[in-house]
Amino acid sequence: xxxxxxxxxxxxxxxxxxxxxxxxxxxxxxxxxxxxxxxxxxxxxxxxxxxxxxxxxxxxxxxxxxxxxxxxxxxxxxxxxxxxxxxxxxxxxxxxxxxxxxxxxxxxxxxxxxxxxxxxxxxxxxxxxxxxxxxxxxxxxxxxxxxxxxxxxxxxxxxxxxxxxxxxxxxxxxxxxxxxxxxxxxxxxxxxxxxxxxxxxxxxxxxxxxxxxxxxxxxxxxxxxxxxxxxxxxxxxxxxxxxxxxxxxxxxxxxxxxxxxxxxxxxxxxxxxxxxxxxxxxxxxxxxxxxxxxxxxxxxxxxxxxxxxxxxxxxxxxxxxxxxxxxxxxxxxxxxxxxxxxxxxxxxxxxxxxxxxxxxxxxxxxxxxxxxxxxxxxxxxxxxxxxxxxxxxxxxxxxxxxxxxxxxxxxxxxxxxxxxxxxxxxxxxxxx
Amino acid sequence: xxxxxxxxxxxxxxxxxxxxxxxxxxxxxxxxxxxxxxxxxxxxxxxxxxxxxxxxxxxxxxxxxxxxxxxxxxxxxxxxxxxxxxxxxxxxxxxxxxxxxxxxxxxxxxxxxxxxxxxxxxxxxxxxxxxxxxxxxxxxxxxxxxxxxxxxxxxxxxxxxxxxxxxxxxxxxxxxxxxxxxxxxxxxxxxxxxxxxxxxxxxxxxxxxxxxxxxxxxxxxxxxxxxxxxxxxxxxxxxxxxxxxxxxxxxxxxxxxxxxxxxxxxxxxxxxxxxxxxxxxxxxxxxxxxxxxxxxxxxxxxxxxxxxxxxxxxxxxxxx
Numbered sequence: 001x002x003x004x005x006x007x008x009x010x011x012x013x014x015x016x017x018x019x020x021x022x023x024x025x026x027x028x029x030x031x032x033x034x035x036x037x038x039x040x041x042x043x044x045x046x047x048x049x050x051x052x053x054x055x056x057x058x059x060x061x062x063x064x065x066x067x068x069x070x071x072x073x074x075x076x077x078x079x080x081x082x083x084x085x086x087x088x089x090x091x092x093x094x095x096x097x098x099x100x101x102x103x104x105x106x107x108x109x110x111x112x113x114x115x116x117x118x119x120x121x122x123x124x125x126x127x128x129x130x131x132x133x134x135x136x137x138x139x140x141x142x143x144x145x146x147x148x149x150x151x152x153x154x155x156x157x158x159x160x161x162x163x164x165x166x167x168x169x170x171x172x173x174x175x176x177x178x179x180x181x182x183x184x185x186x187x188x189x190x191x192x193x194x195x196x197x198x199x200x201x202x203x204x205x206x207x208x209x210x211x212x213x214x215x216x217x218x219x220x221x222x223x224x225x226x227x228x229x230x231x232x233x234x235x236x237x238x239x240x241x242x243x244x245x246x247x248x249x250x251x252x253x254x255x256x257x258x259x260x261x262x263x264x265x266x267x268x269x270x271x272x273x274x275x276x277x278x279x280x281x282x283x284x285x286x287x288x289x290x291x292x293x294x295x296x297x298x299x300x301x302x303x304x305x306x307x308x309x310x311x312x313x314x315x316x317x318x319x320x321x322x323x324x325x326x327x328x329x330x331x332x333x334x335x336x337x338x339x340x341x342x343x344x345x346x347x348x349x350x351x352x353x354x355x356x357x358x359x360x361x362x363x364x365x366x367x368x369x370x371x372x373x374x375x376x377x378x379x380x381x382x383x384x385x386x387x388x389x390x391x392x393x394x395x396x397x398x399x400x401x402x403x404x405x406x407x408x409x410x411x412x413x414x415x416x417x418x419x420x421x422x423x424x425x426x427x428x429x430x431x432x
Numbered sequence: 433x434x435x436x437x438x439x440x441x442x443x444x445x446x447x448x449x450x451x452x453x454x455x456x457x458x459x460x461x462x463x464x465x466x467x468x469x470x471x472x473x474x475x476x477x478x479x480x481x482x483x484x485x486x487x488x489x490x491x492x493x494x495x496x497x498x499x500x501x502x503x504x505x506x507x508x509x510x511x512x513x514x515x516x517x518x519x520x521x522x523x524x525x526x527x528x529x530x531x532x533x534x535x536x537x538x539x540x541x542x543x544x545x546x547x548x549x550x551x552x553x554x555x556x557x558x559x560x561x562x563x564x565x566x567x568x569x570x571x572x573x574x575x576x577x578x579x580x581x582x583x584x585x586x587x588x589x590x591x592x593x594x595x596x597x598x599x600x601x602x603x604x605x606x607x608x609x610x611x612x613x614x615x616x617x618x619x620x621x622x623x624x625x626x627x628x629x630x631x632x633x634x635x636x637x638x639x640x641x642x643x644x645x646x647x648x649x650x651x652x653x654x655x656x657x658x659x660x661x662x663x664x665x666x667x668x669x670x671x672x673x674x675x676x677x678x679x680x681x682x683x684x685x686x687x688x689x690x691x692x693x694x695x696x697x698x699x700x701x702x703x704x705x706x707x708x709x710x711x712x713x714x715x716x717x718x719x720x721x722x723x724x725x726x727x728x729x730x731x732x733x734x735x736x737x738x739x740x741x742x743x744x745x746x747x748x749x750x751x752x
Contacts, residue, residue: 005532008528008531008532009532012528016517016519016520210517213515213516213517213518214511214513214514214515215515215516215517217484217509217511217513218509218511218514218515218529218573218576219532220484221482221483221484221504221507221509221511222504222505222529222532222533223504223532224501414479414484414485427446431445
């Protein structure tokens, strides 16, 4: 009987929401917005990496360096000029060239530095980094030439140095950088963050609406408040689960077809690859390895989303029952929101060092665990005991939250008028 | 039979004693008027009957069983502050309420059609609630209350906001349900309606029962102590009578007065005094007090008594 009524409430909450345009909209549009979001980030960072093709005029006082400046990546082109500085400045300001480089004669001896003039100033972009290393190489070679160093030495110095990152795990080692894992983990963590907040506030809004509509009194003359609370949380959770499953299939698909996706944004020619390059080749060229994620990553993603949602939605429902307006809930939400915010603040730290004590602690503490643990599971092999402990702590906290919230809820939904203080709410819990 | 028995029920919120040792019964086939000033504990009592809250002490029985989630299914409650889901369609909404009362879908569908038809609201089935007028919403709410054919009906101000035609429609249904042997609790501040509908009265004030019993008996207890007089001419006699403390004027207008006889004043005295000033008397009748009078008298008496007691105990406390 009890389960039955909870089910009726949950079914109603689920259907009522799934049938709305809002639901269809966000389910379909969610990933598009996400992709757009990450595309923009990717695009910005890609263009920072590529820097576009830049043409630079060189005013060469040394008379020998200018002609030997060259970019091995071919993105920067150098033209030696003997125009006066005034007209160079004017050309830069008119935007005809990106900038001009002044190489004083004392640059070889190291007494003066090279100067680059552009409208953008300096900054920390990869362009500055590239330019500096090109000039440094050229100057070094000139210095070595002055000392009559044997050509073999040049070759030794110019020989490239590579760095491959290899991820160690129990199953052996995996080639390539862990960037792919970090990105997928980050996306998953961020999704859990967003959805916990969004679905949690949907639950809260529902509770507040039912209360201010005064429907709630009719409903609880048919259903126990506890059943109503759980029905609401579960029904909206089911809606969330549908959305999340849809999205996680998309993420899974995205990782499989990531080569194709990357090749949309990165011109294969600039990677010195033929147009017919395969996905793997493209990804390899940009140093991005398709993360080889097992199904357990997605299963834990869904489990952590569910438990995290259940915990926070239950608490949000309790808070919602105590107030009559969304604004009044704000101050009461702070203590509940803090752990979520903490876990998102430390997201970067967890991604950088998934095995650190901080990461372990965050992924065990019940209120913060969902986000960091999902990130860790996506990135590394988390020991089973850690997952087990973290899940049982989270589930136990959820049960506690249900108890607390349902005691607040049954009093809160019938209390109108003045917004209660935290002290009064705690008093409610002691009512018979 | 399904009698509602409230037995020695007490409910306390924090430091406020909302309901104090209240006992009364509502019989099947009768309408019990649950009356009382605002904040008297009516809503708290109703919420305990509907098992929304639970008494601290005492018990509530319906059909000799303690109220429970099971008894909720055979109750219909129309709260004073009412509401519906704004964005749900009328039909879906009623179906949801019916399902929560444990009705099978097919029965519910049939009943929804029947009652919407009776309320002249069949066209609204697939309209959202926020498209409906307030009166229409009232009727939908009433349908939601009686849809599952409850054995116990609790109606809090069911006529509020209804025009006379719709009020009559609702009243017909209520009386019909009463004749079918349903137990009905009717809470209202509208004394004319109470007088018209109720068989029994339970008047609460400050969490305690002040008057309880069949309406007619209560009226008899108060006796024929009220004079209704219609007259032409000067009404100076009313002031004379009030001044010497033999009557209190309940209502007075240019040609009518309702006069309460105090301390056994004979009605003859009023008639004599009236004849001195008025030019004509078109009606002179000795009647039982109207419900409104009983309400006011009982409540002010109780509150006066309580105030006295409080003074008394305060004085005693001062002496010690």
